[in-house]
Amino acid sequence: MTERHKNPDGAGRTSFIRATRSQTAGYQRDALWLAAIVHRLSGVALAVFLPFHFLFLGLALQSEGRLQTAVNWTGNPLVKFAEMGLVFLLTLHLLGGLRVLVIENLAWHDSQKTAATLAVLGAASVALFYLAQIV
Amino acid sequence: MTLRLYVWQRLSAVLMVPLIGVHLATIFYASGAQLSAAAILARTSGSVFWGGFYSLFVCAAAIHGAIGLRSVLADWSGLNPRRADQIMWLFGMTLLVLGLRGVAAVVVA
Amino acid sequence: MNSSIKVTIWRGAQIGSYQSYDVPQRDNQTVLDLVSWLQRHVVPDLAYRFSCRVGVCGSCAMTVNGRPRWTCRTHVSKVVKDGTLKIGPLANLPVIKDLAADMSPFFDQWHRAKGSFVPSAGRHDPMARVKPGSPRRQAADEAIECINCGVCYAACDSVRWNADYLGPAALNRAWTLINDERDGGNDARLKAVSGLGGCQACHSHQTCEQLCPKALNPAKSIAGLKRRALSAFLKGAL
Numbered sequence: 035m036t037e038r039h040k041n042p043d044g045a046g047r048t049s050f051i052r053a054t055r056s057q058t059a060g061y062q063r064d065a066l067w068l069a070a071i072v073h074r075l076s077g078v079a080l081a082v083f084l085p086f087h088f089l090f091l092g093l094a095l096q097s098e099g100r101l102q103t104a105v106n107w108t109g110n111p112l113v114k115f116a117e118m119g120l121v122f123l124l125t126l127h128l129l130g131g132l133r134v135l136v137i138e139n140l141a142w143h144d145s146q147k148t149a150a151t152l153a154v155l156g157a158a159s160v161a162l163f164y165l166a167q168i169v
Numbered sequence: 170m171t172l173r174l175y176v177w178q179r180l181s182a183v184l185m186v187p188l189i190g191v192h193l194a195t196i197f198y199a200s201g202a203q204l205s206a207a208a209i210l211a212r213t214s215g216s217v218f219w220g221g222f223y224s225l226f227v228c229a230a231a232i233h234g235a236i237g238l239r240s241v242l243a244d245w246s247g248l249n250p251r252r253a254d255q256i257m258w259l260f261g262m263t264l265l266v267l268g269l270r271g272v273a274a275v276v277v278a
Numbered sequence: 279m280n281s282s283i284k285v286t287i288w289r290g291a292q293i294g295s296y297q298s299y300d301v302p303q304r305d306n307q308t309v310l311d312l313v314s315w316l317q318r319h320v321v322p323d324l325a326y327r328f329s330c331r332v333g334v335c336g337s338c339a340m341t342v343n344g345r346p347r348w349t350c351r352t353h354v355s356k357v358v359k360d361g362t363l364k365i366g367p368l369a370n371l372p373v374i375k376d377l378a379a380d381m382s383p384f385f386d387q388w389h390r391a392k393g394s395f396v397p398s399a400g401r402h403d404p405m406a407r408v409k410p411g412s413p414r415r416q417a418a419d420e421a422i423e424c425i426n427c428g429v430c431y432a433a434c435d436s437v438r439w440n441a442d443y444l445g446p447a448a449l450n451r452a453w454t455l456i457n458d459e460r461d462g463g464n465d466a467r468l469k470a471v472s473g474l475g476g477c478q479a480c481h482s483h484q485t486c487e488q489l490c491p492k493a494l495n496p497a498k499s500i501a502g503l504k505r506r507a508l509s510a511f512l513k514g515a516l
């Protein structure tokens with residue numbers, strides 16, 4: 035078995051990273067790593083969504099009627115699903131953020147794996163609760 | 170990320186913890202009670218409380234989102250720091266303007 | 279029980295390839311035993327590094343089945359997967375040859391983080407008395423046993439993503455010195471660990487904590503630095 039990796043020393047950092055990554059992929063599946071990456075990705079997703087959310091609210095500037103149309107439009111199951119996803123993302127990001135704030139600022143507890151899992155469970159239940167409300 | 174950005178990001182995060190709590194509760198209430206756009210606007214328009222609340226929220230979110238985006242870009246895109254800073258400011262300002270416009274729409278309307 | 283293990287080893291420098299060998303399995307065999315057997319019996323020019331073989335010197339770390347490990351105290355039976363082991367040099371560092379990574383960036387960051395003691399008294403001053411139970415001494419105690427193995431550095435995503443990041447070990451070291459009552463270099467040190475690539479660049483993944491063979495918790499030390507830096511910043515001192 036032979037696996038090739040190019041890893042030229044002076045060829046810039048990116049290629050160095052790519053080549054070494056394959057040697058270290060294993061640990062990335064740990065619960066805490068997942069908690070961190072979920073926190074980051076949910077943050078990016080929220081950043082992408084936020085301008086649209088604000089534009090949507092801005093519709094009320096033009097007329098209440100347009101906002102009503104938009105609010106009605108959110109009755110569409112697909113849009114409902116997307117909305118639920120956003121509340122889910124927000125909750126997830128909030129809980130992940132609380133995890134970081136706790137780690138950084140409060141006395142350290144060794145139970146963070148549990149905390150991370152609880153955070154995801156908490157987010158999921160809030161999202162389900164929301165889904166139950168709007169369906 | 171410089172220490173200054175770190176501080177702004179964490180302070181805006183702490184500020185948003187209660188704000189998000191109230192926001193989520195409001196969403197649950199509004200969708201649970203099946204409020205129409207008119208009913209929502211009736212509650213928000215002219216309200217100093219909601220105007221202040223959501224203006225603060227928009228400012229914090231703009232700061233937090235812009236710095237967060239900068240960190241992700243710096244880590245994952247290999248952009249040089251100056252370009253990442255430019256994108257941070259551009260994105261933050263966009264959020265701020267659009268967000269305050271949205272708040273104005275539902276409070277002043 | 280298998281009588282042999284299929285071992286895949288990185289051969290070459292920055293450019294190279296993984297190559298497979300069969301190595302006889304023994305009771306209580308460590309990964310370092312296995313690498314040494316290979317070097318003595320099959321691949322005489324295999325480059326790797328070790329010294330103490332008992333977990334003191336910190337020179338034997340390698341990537342074993344995807345994770346950085348101290349190889350002299352990692353039992354093969356604990357990490358072997360389906361009778362195979364994949365062994366490479368530490369990640370996040372340039373490769374010199376085969377299993378030997380170039381540790382210079384790791385130690386350079388140590389210096390950038392001002393990881394050496396700065397005396398605040400001279401030889402004619404009375405001996406400093408540090409109470410073993412004092413909070414600062416205890417904070418330093420928790421973090422002091424680092425053997426510079428580089429496992430945390432190889433495991434850290436922030437190191438991987440951010441070329442300036444000082445890394446878990448150097449910051450952990452700075453934290454022990456910040457808690458050393460006798461040290462006189464803490465203003466400069468706090469500046470160094472909150473400047474370019476400083477403690478604020480840690481994403482709190484805690485991978486360092488999970489993999490440190492000495493069961494240290496660099497993420498916790500870094501959190502301490504973050505609190506110091508934050509309050510210094512708010513007071514206008516940074």
Ligand code: SF4
Nearest residue numbers: 434480481483484486
């Ligand atoms: S907690 Fe910080 S130092 Fe430790 S692995 Fe994560 S990013 Fe690196």
Ligand code: SF4
Nearest residue numbers: 424425427428430490
């Ligand atoms: S902190 Fe732990 S993993 Fe990192 S260099 Fe020191 S002993 Fe090794």
Ligand code: FES
Nearest residue numbers: 331335336338350
């Ligand atoms: S050889 Fe010294 S720590 Fe492994």
